[in-house]
Amino acid sequence: MEILGSRVLLRSPDPARTTAFYRDVLGLAVYREFPGGTVFFLGQGLLEVSGRSDETPTAATRLWLQVRDLEVAAAALADHVVRPARREPWGLDEMWIADPDGLLIVLVEIPAEHPLRRDVRD
The missing domain is CATH 3.10.180.10 (2,3-Dihydroxybiphenyl 1,2-Dioxygenase, domain 1)
Incomplete structure (x- = not known):
């Protein structure tokens, strides 16, 4: 396929x-x-x-959206935040918002020092 x-x-x-x-x-x-x-x-x-x-969205479904600046996104979307920004154990900065139907949207900023930003090949 x-x-x-x-x-x-x-x-x-x-x-x-x-x-x-x-x-x-x-x-x-x-x-x-x-x-x-x-x-x-x-x-x-x-x-x-x-x-x-x-039908309402299920708790198991999320949209994952990478943003350039989570602080700017937090300010612009303050009325929609359901969980404030924080550094997750896996090293990404994440904030959750919800759309009008309750679908959770995870906004993610990848810190400069995170492996996703570096070429880790030897």
């Missing part, structure tokens, strides 16, 4: 509200719009808000 593309699909009880959150609050750029949906650029991936669902 050859995977040619991918995206995360979000269904919401209020797609217009959810679309507005990702567009206006998170500031994601629109990749394309179509009747009933919007696809956003999401770093190296895509996020599609389309369709309706009355």
Whole structure:
């Protein structure tokens, strides 16, 4: 099997509200719009808000978004923070926010000294 593309699909009880959150609050750029949906650029991936669902997101599902400056993100998203920024045992700085439907979004800054920022090859 050859995977040619991918995206995360979000269904919401209020797609217009959810679309507005990702567009206006998170500031994601629109990749394309179509009747009933919007696809956003999401770093190296895509996020599609389309369709309706009355089901709530599960606690086992998160979006993981790397940001350049977690302090700036914290200030901009203060009304949406559900867990303040902190250094995790694995060395990443993380803060959690929630979208309007309760989906947890993990905002991550990779510290300069973290192995993900260094070439660890011998």
